[in-house]
Amino acid sequence: MSKQQTVPMIFNHVRDMNWPTLNQFLTATALPIVGIVIFLGLWSLMAKNIDTSLGTFPGPKAVWQQAVVLVGEHNAQMDKADKFYDRQEQRNATRLAKDPDYKSKIRDFTGAPTFFEQIWTSLYTVMVGFIVASLLAIPLGILCGLSKNAYTAINPLIQLFKPVSPLAWLPLVTMVVSAVYVSSDPMFSKSFITSAVTVSLCCLWPTLINTAVGVSSIDKDLINVSKVLRLNGLSHVTKIVLPSSIPAIFTGLRLSLGIGWMVLIAAEMLAQNPGLGKFVWDEFQNGSSESLARIMVAVLTIGVIGFGLDRLMLALQRKFSWDKSAVLR
Amino acid sequence: MYSLKLLSSVKLIIKSLRVVLISTVLGGLAIVTGVSAQELGWPEKEELKFGFIKLTDMAPLAVAYEKGYFEEEGLYVTLEAQANWKVLLDRVIDGQLDGAHMLAGQPLGATIGYGTKADIITAFSMDLNGNAITVSNDIWKEMKKHVPHEGGKPVHPISADSLKPVVDDFKSKGKPFKMGMVFPVSTHNYELRYWLAAGGIHPGFYAPHKGDTSGQIDADALLSVTPPPQMPSTMEAGTIHGYCVGEPWNQQAVFKGIGVPVVTDYEIWKNNPEKVFGVSKGWAEKYPNTHIRVVKAMIRAAMWLDEDNNANRPEAVKILAKSQYVGADYEVIANSMTGTFEYEKGDKRDVPDFNVFFRYNATYPFYSDAIWYLTQMRRWGQISEPKPDSWYKDIAKQVYRPDIYAQAAKALITEGKANAVDFPEFATETGFKPPQTEFIDKIVYDGSQPNAYLEKFAIGLKNDTKI
Numbered sequence: 001m002s003k004q005q006t007v008p009m010i011f012n013h014v015r016d017m018n019w020p021t022l023n024q025f026l027t028a029t030a031l032p033i034v035g036i037v038i039f040l041g042l043w044s045l046m047a048k049n050i051d052t053s054l055g056t057f058p059g060p061k062a063v064w065q066q067a068v069v070l071v072g073e074h075n076a077q078m079d080k081a082d083k084f085y086d087r088q089e090q091r092n093a094t095r096l097a098k099d100p101d102y103k104s105k106i107r108d109f110t111g112a113p114t115f116f117e118q119i120w121t122s123l124y125t126v127m128v129g130f131i132v133a134s135l136l137a138i139p140l141g142i143l144c145g146l147s148k149n150a151y152t153a154i155n156p157l158i159q160l161f162k163p164v165s166p167l168a169w170l171p172l173v174t175m176v177v178s179a180v181y182v183s184s185d186p187m188f189s190k191s192f193i194t195s196a197v198t199v200s201l202c203c204l205w206p207t208l209i210n211t212a213v214g215v216s217s218i219d220k221d222l223i224n225v226s227k228v229l230r231l232n233g234l235s236h237v238t239k240i241v242l243p244s245s246i247p248a249i250f251t252g253l254r255l256s257l258g259i260g261w262m263v264l265i266a267a268e269m270l271a272q273n274p275g276l277g278k279f280v281w282d283e284f285q286n287g288s289s290e291s292l293a294r295i296m297v298a299v300l301t302i303g304v305i306g307f308g309l310d311r312l313m314l315a316l317q318r319k320f321s322w323d324k325s326a327v328l329r
Numbered sequence: 330m331y332s333l334k335l336l337s338s339v340k341l342i343i344k345s346l347r348v349v350l351i352s353t354v355l356g357g358l359a360i361v362t363g364v365s366a367q368e369l370g371w372p373e374k375e376e377l378k379f380g381f382i383k384l385t386d387m388a389p390l391a392v393a394y395e396k397g398y399f400e401e402e403g404l405y406v407t408l409e410a411q412a413n414w415k416v417l418l419d420r421v422i423d424g425q426l427d428g429a430h431m432l433a434g435q436p437l438g439a440t441i442g443y444g445t446k447a448d449i450i451t452a453f454s455m456d457l458n459g460n461a462i463t464v465s466n467d468i469w470k471e472m473k474k475h476v477p478h479e480g481g482k483p484v485h486p487i488s489a490d491s492l493k494p495v496v497d498d499f500k501s502k503g504k505p506f507k508m509g510m511v512f513p514v515s516t517h518n519y520e521l522r523y524w525l526a527a528g529g530i531h532p533g534f535y536a537p538h539k540g541d542t543s544g545q546i547d548a549d550a551l552l553s554v555t556p557p558p559q560m561p562s563t564m565e566a567g568t569i570h571g572y573c574v575g576e577p578w579n580q581q582a583v584f585k586g587i588g589v590p591v592v593t594d595y596e597i598w599k600n601n602p603e604k605v606f607g608v609s610k611g612w613a614e615k616y617p618n619t620h621i622r623v624v625k626a627m628i629r630a631a632m633w634l635d636e637d638n639n640a641n642r643p644e645a646v647k648i649l650a651k652s653q654y655v656g657a658d659y660e661v662i663a664n665s666m667t668g669t670f671e672y673e674k675g676d677k678r679d680v681p682d683f684n685v686f687f688r689y690n691a692t693y694p695f696y697s698d699a700i701w702y703l704t705q706m707r708r709w710g711q712i713s714e715p716k717p718d719s720w721y722k723d724i725a726k727q728v729y730r731p732d733i734y735a736q737a738a739k740a741l742i743t744e745g746k747a748n749a750v751d752f753p754e755f756a757t758e759t760g761f762k763p764p765q766t767e768f769i770d771k772i773v774y775d776g777s778q779p780n781a782y783l784e785k786f787a788i789g790l791k792n793d794t795k796i
Contacts, residue, residue, distance in 0.1 A: 053585035107376055110407040112653030272412045285558035286656025
């Protein structure tokens with residue numbers, strides 16, 4: 001191969017690579033930016049003209065300022081926490097000196113949770129609720145998909161409970177959790193259990209329904225293969241049913257997680273459980289001139305996290321899906 | 330928070346190692362110097378969670394926390410804002426909260442079984458005064474015509490006489506006149522009722538024995554419950570025409586330009602007892618030392634709040650303005666906390682005793698204060714049966730616990746953190762204030778004769794009347 005031939009070959013190779021055209025590039029990155037800029041412009045224009053009793057509606061600038069303030073508050077609180085631990089250590093030591101039988105321990109910081117700690121609490125709660133719901137919904141969905149009789153039996157219940165709002169469940173869940181979950185040194189706080197259970201109850205249904213549909217619509221050929229190979233029940237589920245219904249299950253899971261996140265914020269608001277919902281409610285109650293901007297920070301955070309969770313599920317779906325060519329969006 | 334816990338548990342291990350080291354050194358020292366035995370025992374429970382409602386009179390709790398008074402008693406307290414008074418009380422009853430900032434009527438109401446039945450006691454009164462009655466701009470415009478003026482400004486106190494024509498007008502047009510208060514057994518409910526009734530406006534009776542707990546029987550003005558922080562927005566939405574609430578929610582109405590405070594509770598009854606710190610009786614029996622230490626820390630906080638003629642108030646306002654406490658703007662909270670009160674926008678007047686936390690024995694739980702609330706419960710039918718004078722005293726003694734307060738105060742005096750002259754003479758104090766004369770309608774209240782007191786009111790249930 002001569003040198004003269006290699007250059008065009010490389011050139012051809014580069015040309016044949018799937019480079020996005022200028023047009024495609026513009027569509028993929030520029031358009032979203034245009035969208036965001038227009039949104040920010042409209043937002044700040046409208047905000048100026050909305051006069052609430054707490055002052056004008058916050059524009060992008062005010063919201064950004066409050067986001068910076070929230071970061072500052074978080075850092076200040078962390079400093080306070082460090083001092084708290086130091087003081088506690090000294091106090092324990094003094095007491096041990098006077099009272100040698102004392103079993104000293106270091107207690108958690110007693111200060112109010114910061115915005116970032118609230119975010120973490122919400123994420124943790126929604127994940128626990130979602131996982132519990134999925135562990136129930138997927139097996140139940142497979143059962144419904146495999147057996148027409150089971151589906152007919154369970155279907156009315158699904159249809160009955162699916163449209164129930166989390167806010168309707170909440171008082172019942174709260175009372176039941178306080179009555180049933182009694183322990184002197186609980187591992188989880190009651191408010192955590194209440195939120196997680198409410199999330200579970202509401203994000204059970206999409207996974208359940210989608211799994212059932214996915215399982216019941218497996219290609220007849222595959223089922224016949226299973227019959228020919230005389231696969232036992234367990235192998236049939238793991239080798240044939242699960243792989244072929246993965247896309248449907250993940251569609252359900254994505255829907256469930258989205259619903260779970262929405263439900264959690266509402267539940268925290270109403271039940272005063274720690275988390276982002278409580279943050280929003282507390283700020284609303286404060287009614288200070290910065291409250292609206294702070295709430296707006298939370299709103300955007302909730303959106304960004306919701307988006308992130310959805311992308312996470314999408315990535316998982318891509319990883320587990322056998323059909324890599326399918327277009328997932 | 331959970332990641333933080335993980336992190337802190339790592340820190341914990343390192344720290345507990347250091348603690349052992351320091352304590353062995355200090356322990357050696359202690360043997361040498363000889364530490365005197367302490368009178369008050371160690372707290373039985375060290376990690377506590379207290380609830381509060383976003384009102385400026387929760388200040389003793391915030392100050393005791395921020396100034397480290399709780400920690401100095403060996404208590405690790407978490408303060409948590411609650412959604413409303415009912416949630417707060419329920420959580421104290423079921424043990425999710427160790428104690429809370431409560432309405433004076435709540436421990437009494439719970440003990441006699443009005444609403445949720447539970448034994449709640451109090452050994453610490455949190456403040457005097459601090460509430461006001463606000464009406465919407467429209468109502469004020471009508472009311473103002475009947476208010477006497479001097480030098481272009483309305484003469485205070487404004488009685489409900491000037492509101493009566495407005496209410497009559499509503500009545501003749503067949504429209505309901507609605508006002509908000511914060512809870513059926515709240516100070517605000519009784520103050521609002523007292524003020525309305527003193528002006529000839531009937532606020533309505535309760536009849537719990539008939540299942541009627543709306544409190545609107547025979548009412549000229551219909552009162553209903555709204556949580557304090559939602560008062561301004563509820564009035565702005567037109568659902569209520571006015572309300573009685575604690576600060577900063579009256580000053581908030583002035584700042585938002587949606588209403589005008591017409592009268593403070595200081596003018597309705599000078600130095601009236603307000604919030605208390607309530608705990609369940611079972612809790613208090615299980616953790617006596619903890620309870621005394623909590624009261625000690627709160628007495629110190631109250632002292633700090635009133636020290637040097639309110640010199641610390643600006644700092645207190647800064648604490649309260651933090652979003653985890655009251656969270657309203659500094660200026661709004663400062664208006665009432667620093668000894669002034671703004672009625673109509675621009676009409677700012679001095680009310681140095683608008684919020685009293687320690688002066689005039691504000692923190693001492695007087696039996697006569699408890700009995701006043703009980704008389705008002707009887708007056709408006711929440712207590713449906715006539716009761717003898719002795720019953721009032723028995724209930725007051727069950728709920729109000731000056732004995733615990735006295736132990737805490739004495740401990741502070743021994744430690745040199747407080748002066749005996751600032752407290753009542755514990756050996757001789759009966760718990761009954763002398764007859765009080767400073768009510769807006771000039772009716773004298775003598776706590777030792779509740780039934781005779783009830784006879785003096787034109788509107789309200791008497792000794793033997795029943796609905």
